[in-house]
Amino acid sequence: MSAFKALRMGIRKTSMDGSVFDMRLEGKVVIAQGGGPTPxxxxxxVGAVLESRKFTQITRVYGAVKGIEGIVDENFIDLTQETTHNLEMVAKTPSAALLSTRVKPSKEFCLEIYKTFKAHNxxxxxxxxxxxxxxxxxxVNNYAEEDKYEFRAxxxxxxxDNDLVENDHTPGYGSAARFVSNAFLGLNLENRALExxxxxxxxxxxxGFLTASSVLGKKYDDDGPHLIYIPEREFDMKKFLADVDRVYRERGRCLIAVSExxxxxxxxxxxxxxxxRTGKDAFGNLQLSGSGVLGDVLASAIREKLKISRVRADTLGYLQRSFAEIVSKVDRNEAREVGERAAQFAIWNNIDGSVSIQRTGNYSVNYVLKPLAxxxxKSRTMPEKFINESGNGVTDEFVGYVRPLVGDGVAMAERLRAPMVKKIINKAGGAR
Amino acid sequence: MSAFKALRMGIRKTSMDGSVFDMRLEGKVVIAQGGGPTPxxxxxxVGAVLESRKFTQITRVYGAVKGIEGIVDENFIDLTQETTHNLEMVAKTPSAALLSTRVKPSKEFCLEIYKTFKAHNxxxxxxxxxxxxxxxxxxVNNYAEEDKYEFRAxxxxxxxDNDLVENDHTPGYGSAARFVSNAFLGLNLENRALExxxxxxxxxxxxGFLTASSVLGKKYDDDGPHLIYIPEREFDMKKFLADVDRVYRERGRCLIAVSExxxxxxxxxxxxxxxxRTGKDAFGNLQLSGSGVLGDVLASAIREKLKISRVRADTLGYLQRSFAEIVSKVDRNEAREVGERAAQFAIWNNIDGSVSIQRTGNYSVNYVLKPLAxxxxKSRTMPEKFINESGNGVTDEFVGYVRPLVGDGVAMAERLRAPMVKKIINKAGGAR
Structure with a gap:
């Protein structure tokens, strides 16, 4: 029986406040990083390593090099011997310091992981x-249970992507959203200046959470993005072109945010x-990032169907998840704390599960453990209340949701407000 | 005769130190912004506006809305009436606050500009x-001279792009270089983590100045970019593929910076x-930015010819020139000062020309006026001394050149240095 299930069923004596301490599981900790990087x-x-190192029942804290590949290959580094100072420096560095993997583990692979763990205690x-x-x-946890090996996962x-269920939001999203907000703030100014x-x-x-965060730099009435398209809504090229045409006729310009x-x-x-021409990743996901094809195709459609000459497209690409100097302090702090809490839940409270972030105020959070299953x-998408009626924008409720996550000091644009000068020559229609 | 030419010929009494003040040209100032934005x-x-407003012979400081288009259409705003505070806020905002234009002015267009100026004094x-x-x-200055209209341009x-001749570097480059440095720091970490x-x-x-700045985040021996391709060197696909193959075989990964x-x-x-499918801009320049085609084509070539499966491409695009939160302090200060110096040269020293940046120390600069002609x-490219012998990288001399321009506090990456753990199972070749 998993420790978590036991806890929920009330048959374990370990309590969440740590006051009862009936089990002291001695052994090693392995920490690994998987999937794409975040800032x-x-x-x-580092939160998980430093917190783990405090407990006397922890004999060693290992880092698996290249995620689960590193576990099966026994490529561990001994983070017990890493200096605290260097860990703090690494904490400020984007992307997985332990390196990562895109390997999709089979059941057999997970069994190999478990066997390696058991061999190393x-x-x-x-x-x-x-x-x-x-x-x-x-x-992996299931294999340990089947084998009656005491183990906390x-x-x-x-x-x-901010797509984990049972979470208000996920670490990494706030910083990526701040990058996207910055990007669209600049693109809006560029689009306003050059039309x-x-x-x-x-x-x-x-x-569509990350695409939706493109609205954060909007301040003046005519600021873009004027249109936002997300995976939660069916994309219809005809409606898209009609939307763009309307905005362009109205404002003389149009800035569009589109999810890959x-x-x-x-x-x-x-x-x-x-x-x-591009492949699929090991999870069978189409590799959409890093390719400019979608933007170029949409730009071509606008050029050809709407006869607008200046149409440009940017694909924000991999920069969104590893840009060192754009980090939300809120995101940074929460990322640290979920690591610390994970070590505490596992070692102090002696239970297993997934650490989730719950919003408790405006703005504060609690970390609540959820069952792994x-x-x-599973993945979640944008709730209906965050999407506007036309399906081409977001609601104020979304803005209220995302604003605290990107941290303070986000760049905002200012405009000149000086009065127009009276014309002297006043050629009808100008010189051109 | 232009005031600058006169000054050089020694027939004007105005001196560069402003001590002789034989001419006091009363009238309006027009300030405009042209071309693409910078941060x-x-x-x-703002430097030019605030400095101009100090002089009693200046009756008004106008801003032309949309560059030279705005001049010909008499679309001026009266910046004399703009608050100093709002100007300071606008100074921190990227992209042209007066809006911009890509119109290529003909001689007739320049004559219209001149006529508008004369009409407005x-x-x-x-x-x-x-x-x-x-x-x-x-x-425009030539038309004023021909007409014997006293005028300072x-x-x-x-x-x-950093491509102005007679300058050590140009305002805007340092901040864009800092963005590129950040981008490649992150891409290098991503490439190291996922190969x-x-x-x-x-x-x-x-x-190739901006592409070359991709090296600024390199710290450890194996950090990328490992290969850099710039317009100053002929691009040969065969040599490119051989370069990539060599680096990939050696390091198991390869990060490449390529100029559009x-x-x-x-x-x-x-x-x-x-x-x-994309057009040309009004200057006849091919519109390369914002399209992912080049990156995708190079990625395809690597995939097909070198049989490497994980190949990704990012096109940094328009973000490079308008990203609000990535600004070099050195660049910001110099951009401010060239604006101030321009107003001083024109109004105090009563001469015309182009304000240039000259490096005088390590690191300090002087602003020297150059003749417009x-x-x-004209445009300049990377000097030979900045390009490595193989034409696929930069020299240490370039790094010394660019480092002060991006300002202090540029992000650097840190690595874990903990020792490897001894294997217990030690399967030959690992589990996979």
Missing amino acids: VINQSL VRYFLYIGGNDSAETVRL MHIPKTI GVHIGVVMGREA GIKDRSGQFLSSKFIE DIAG | VINQSL VRYFLYIGGNDSAETVRL MHIPKTI GVHIGVVMGREA GIKDRSGQFLSSKFIE DIAG
Whole structure:
């Protein structure tokens, strides 16, 4: 029986406040990082390492090099011997310091992970990643249970997509959202200065959270993005062109935020029609990021159908998840704390599960442990209340939701407000 | 005769130190911004406005809305009435606060500009832009000379491309370089964590300065970018693939920085072979930015010819020139000061020309006025001493050149240095 299930059933004596301490499981901790990077994923790593090192029942804290590949290959580094100072420096560095992997673990692979753990007397597994990683943690934990090997398995949340269920939001999202906000603030100013239509393609295969954060720099009435398209809504090219045409006629310009994961009526990724030349990743996910095809195709459609000459497209790409100097302090702090809490839940409270972030105020959070099975392999999308009626924008409620996550001091634009000068020559229609 | 020429010939009594003050030209100042944005172009605007407003012979300081289009259409705003506080806020905002234009002025257009100036008793024209803008200033100035209309024309340098002749570097470059440095720092960490080949396409049609700045985040021996391709060197696909193959075999990964403006042996832009669907801008320049085609084509070539499966490409695009939160303090200060100095040269010293930045120490600069004709319409590329022998990288001398320009506090990456753990199971070749 899993420790978590036992706890919920009230048959364990360990309590969440740590006051009862009936079990002291001695052994090693293994920490690993999985999937794509975020600017704050190393905060979680360092939080988990430093917290684990405090407990006397922990004999060693290992880091698995290259995620679960490193576990099976026994490529561990001994983080017990890493200096605290260097850990703090690494915490400020984006992307997985332990390196990562895109390997999709089979059941057999998870069994190999478990066997390696047992051989090394590893009693705690803390895995930082998305819902695929949570599933890995769950499978490894199941093998330990079957084998009656005392073992605590913990999933530490991480994803810029913000698509984990049972979480208000996930570490990594706030910093990526801040990057996207900055990007669109600049693109809006560029689009205002030079006119035309500008498209920005944002990461997000299934969830539109990151694309939606493009609104954060909006301040004046006519600021863009004027249109936002997310995977939660069917993408219809005809409606899209009508939207762009309307905005362009009205304002003389149009800034558009588009998720890489927009799909047509049949549920096919719009980009996949044009993207045969790139492969799929090991999870069978289409590789949409890093390719400019979707933006270029939409730009071409606008140019040809709407006869607008200045149409530009940017694909924000991989910069969104590893840009060192754009970090939300809120995101950084929470990423640190989910790592610390994971170690505490596993070692102090002697239970396993997935650490989740719950919003408790405006703005404060609590970290609540959830069963692995509730998180593993599942993903969430934008709630209806965050999407506008036309399906081409977001609501004020979304803005209220996302604003605290990007931290303070986010750049805002200011405009000149000086009065116009009376014309002297006043040629009708100007000189051109 | 131009005031500058007169000064050089020694027949004017105005001296550069401002001690002799034989001429006091009363009238209006017009300030305009041209071409693409930079994160610090409004610093130059605000410097020029605030400095101009100090002089009693200046009756008004106008801003031309949408560059030279706004001049001909008499779309001026009266910046004399703008608050100092709001100007300071605008200074911190990227992209042209006066809006911009890509219109290529004909001689007739420049005559219209001159006529508008005369009608409004404009005696000073301060134009912030690149070498195209300098040419416009020169042409308008010529009309004033022909008409014997007392007039001071000043070009204020601005370009992220860093391609103005007679300058050590140009305002806008340092901040854009800092963005590129951040981008490649993150891409290097991503590439190290997940392996494969990653390509980053950087702005720069003719000059490789911005692409070269991708090296600034390199710290450890194996950090990327490992290969850099710039317009100054002929791009040969065969050599490129051999380079990538060598690095990949050696390191198991490869990060590549490529200028959008790389050309083949015939001098044709590599991207133009694949980019028919996008247009040309009004200057006849091919529109390379914002399209992912070049990166995708290079990625495909690597995938197909070298049989490497994980190949990704990012096109940094328009974010490079308008990202609000990535600003070099050095760049910001210099952008401010070239604006101030332009107003001083024109109004105090009563001369015209182009304000240039000269490096005088390590690190300090002087602002030296150059004749318009020396800057106008000309562009420079990377000096030979900045390019490595193989033509696929930069020299230490370039790093020394660029480092002070991006300002202090640039993000650097840190690595874990903990020792490896001894294997217990030690399967030959690992589990997979």
